[in-house]
Amino acid sequence: MADSADKYVTGKDGERRMKGVTLTVPVLTGTCAFFLGKKASEYQSHKWTVYMRSPTGEDLSHVLKKVTFVLHESFQNPRRDVEMPPYELTETGWGEFDIVVVLHFRDDVKEGPLELYHRLKLYDDAGVSNPKKPVVLEMYDEVVLWQPTETFYNRFTAHKPAPAPPSQLAQYYTTFQPDAEYQRIQRARQRLAQIRANVENTAAQLEAAHEAGAGWAGS
Amino acid sequence: MGDVKDILGVPRDGGLPAAPKSKKDTPKLVKPKGMSREAFALLSGSHPLMPSQLMGDIRKKEGVAGLKEKAKRDPRGVVTFQWRKFKNPARTDGLELEHWVKCFRDAQGRVSPADKGEYSFAKHNKKPPIMRYNDEEYKNLIKREPGWSRQETDYLLELCARFELRFPVIADRYEFPGAPERSIEDLKARYYGVARQLLVGREGGPESVANSTLVRHPFNPQHEQKRKRGLELLMQRSKEQDEAENEILQRAAQIEGKRKAEAAARRAAAGPAAGAAPGSQGATAAVVREVTEFTNEEVVGVPPLFDEEAQPKAPEKGATARGAAARELVDAVAAKQQGKAAKALEGALQEIKMEAFPRCPTRAVCGAYISLQHEVIELLELKRSVQAKQHLLAGMKRAKRDEDVDETPRSEKRQRLGK
Numbered sequence: 331m332a333d334s335a336d337k338y339v340t341g342k343d344g345e346r347r348m349k350g351v352t353l354t355v356p357v358l359t360g361t362c363a364f365f366l367g368k369k370a371s372e373y374q375s376h377k378w379t380v381y382m383r384s385p386t387g388e389d390l391s392h393v394l395k396k397v398t399f400v401l402h403e404s405f406q407n408p409r410r411d412v413e414m415p416p417y418e419l420t421e422t423g424w425g426e427f428d429i430v431v432v433l434h435f436r437d438d439v440k441e442g443p444l445e446l447y448h449r450l451k452l453y454d455d456a457g458v459s460n461p462k463k464p465v466v467l468e469m470y471d472e473v474v475l476w477q478p479t480e481t482f483y484n485r486f487t488a489h490k491p492a493p494a495p496p497s498q499l500a501q502y503y504t505t506f507q508p509d510a511e512y513q514r515i516q517r518a519r520q521r522l523a524q525i526r527a528n529v530e531n532t533a534a535q536l537e538a539a540h541e542a543g544a545g546w547a548g549s
Numbered sequence: 550m551g552d553v554k555d556i557l558g559v560p561r562d563g564g565l566p567a568a569p570k571s572k573k574d575t576p577k578l579v580k581p582k583g584m585s586r587e588a589f590a591l592l593s594g595s596h597p598l599m600p601s602q603l604m605g606d607i608r609k610k611e612g613v614a615g616l617k618e619k620a621k622r623d624p625r626g627v628v629t630f631q632w633r634k635f636k637n638p639a640r641t642d643g644l645e646l647e648h649w650v651k652c653f654r655d656a657q658g659r660v661s662p663a664d665k666g667e668y669s670f671a672k673h674n675k676k677p678p679i680m681r682y683n684d685e686e687y688k689n690l691i692k693r694e695p696g697w698s699r700q701e702t703d704y705l706l707e708l709c710a711r712f713e714l715r716f717p718v719i720a721d722r723y724e725f726p727g728a729p730e731r732s733i734e735d736l737k738a739r740y741y742g743v744a745r746q747l748l749v750g751r752e753g754g755p756e757s758v759a760n761s762t763l764v765r766h767p768f769n770p771q772h773e774q775k776r777k778r779g780l781e782l783l784m785q786r787s788k789e790q791d792e793a794e795n796e797i798l799q800r801a802a803q804i805e806g807k808r809k810a811e812a813a814a815r816r817a818a819a820g821p822a823a824g825a826a827p828g829s830q831g832a833t834a835a836v837v838r839e840v841t842e843f844t845n846e847e848v849v850g851v852p853p854l855f856d857e858e859a860q861p862k863a864p865e866k867g868a869t870a871r872g873a874a875a876r877e878l879v880d881a882v883a884a885k886q887q888g889k890a891a892k893a894l895e896g897a898l899q900e901i902k903m904e905a906f907p908r909c910p911t912r913a914v915c916g917a918y919i920s921l922q923h924e925v926i927e928l929l930e931l932k933r934s935v936q937a938k939q940h941l942l943a944g945m946k947r948a949k950r951d952e953d954v955d956e957t958p959r960s961e962k963r964q965r966l967g968k
Binding site for chain 1: 850907
């Protein structure tokens with residue numbers, strides 16, 4: 331019994347949860363926008379797709395029940411549910427806005443929906459519009475499930491990853507290098523530490539000079 | 550001669566009145582108010598002065614700076630001072646005295662005082678409320694105190710009313726046959742004790758009058774005596790005593806300073822040639838701090854999020870987006886920096902090309918980036934303090950140099966000045 335007290339905590343519905351355990355689900359929100367070129371009208375200049383996928387190309391339906399994309403209010407029926415992967419939604423429009431991507435978890439996760447924010451990007455930074463080359467913006471994030479329920483934890487750890495259903499946009503997907511990014515930050519921090527040591531040395535010298543000066547002036 | 554006559558305003562041709570035209574040619578020079586005498590003297594015929602009458606109009610229209618407006622006439626009339634009788638309503642004996650009173654004389658020649666009411670200082674005659682008791686109250690409400698008879702308490706209250714609670718005066722005039730020597734504290738303790746008991750007794754309990762000063766701050770004779778004794782001790786210290794103590798304090802400061810200098814010297818000696826070769830790689834490498842590492846691995850018992858100092862922190866909700874949470878935290882920390890510090894942080898991050906939040910916020914990246922921001926802020930703070938110290942030291946050196954320079958050539962300087 332002492333062992334179970336160490337291992338579990340009780341959730342607010344009395345369910346058993348894994349004490350101190352974190353499950354991480356990498357997710358990625360993205361938009362891919364095509365300029366319509368000659369077919370563009372004033373209010374429909376771009377055809378864009380917002381999507382939610384796993385950065386590793388895994389199928390996420392064992393965690394997610396559905397994904398809701400909340401669009402700008404000017405769209406008809408702005409809350410769009412996508413129940414099955416691939417979690418994609420295609421629309422036409424002319425303006426950039428924040429899309430709310432709501433992840434609804436499966437029932438045994440026993441967590442409320444999680445909102446991710448993604449800015450729809452239609453125009454690339456150079457301001458050029460090429461109908462053949464879409465403007466893609468992908469944002470990496472990680473869903474962390476802190477102290478998950480025991481049932482979900484068991485199911486999640488036993489789950490064998492399956493590939494996500496193919497998407498037409500796969501050719502435009504971007505890649506992420508978390509390790510390279512981490513190394514870059516760490517290198518910057520090492521440089522900072524060196525600068526800091528130099529500054530600290532200067533401070534110590536100043537302190538010594540100050541005290542020597544004070545002693546000299548006082549005597 | 551004609552000029553003199555012009556200036557004096559005497560007509561040139563004997564007693565004959567001058568033609569109006571000639572008057573216009575020689576306008577009377579009147580120094581405008583607000584113009585200095587010297588500036589006025591510089592003006593001559595080539596720079597005719599505007600008649601001051603006209604200036605007034607311009608002043609009003611354009612608000613010429615530096616020229617004061619003429620004082621307005623008081624509609625009440627001209628101020629005069631009159632020697633008049635007055636009565637002080639605070640007095641009961643109806644004594645009449647005389648003094649100068651500010652009055653106005655209006656166009657009809659009537660004189661009326663500026664202050665129409667009664668004697669203006671009468672309002673300052675405030676009487677403090679003195680608590681008095683009747684026979685029954687004395688019997689029921691007042692606690693007997695050894696050494697205080699009813700007669701003496703009556704006498705005390707009488708004096709309190711007469712001298713309006715000025716206890717030094719009361720103690721001075723206090724003369725009750727058969728009573729021991731009463732100090733100010735004794736008198737105060739008795740009076741305020743009686744007053745508090747009366748107040749509480751009349752209300753039936755201390756609750757309803759809990760806010761009254763008498764109840765809230767009961768008089769404490771011991772504290773007052775201690776305070777006066779302390780004050781007396783302080784005032785009685787002789788100049789020699791003060792000087793002796795100051796000297797001891799100075800010596801203590803000197804010893805403290807010497808100790809500090811020695812400690813600093815020891816520290817400089819202990820660090821491998823840090824003082825001797827500033828900036829050399831060997832000296833700095835010794836103190837470079839280790840950069841903490843972060844992993845992507847989730848360890849049981851370690852929460853997945855970070856706080857401002859990149860320490861693990863448990864999320865508020867079971868399901869959280871780590872990247873969004875870290876981004877929010879970084880933004881909040883940046884927003885806390887104010888003014889110059891905020892700009893410095895922004896500039897420093899841009900300098901090391903780290904102003905953008907990482908594209909791929911894994912656990913390790915989040916932790917490292919939050920640490921990075923924290924370390925940049927710390928470094929900037931350190932730099933600021935070092936700069937402040939440098940300024941201080943430079944100022945001290947300058948002061949010292951001035952002192953040294955000043956000592957010898959003072960007499961020379963004086964000679965130079967004399968020449």
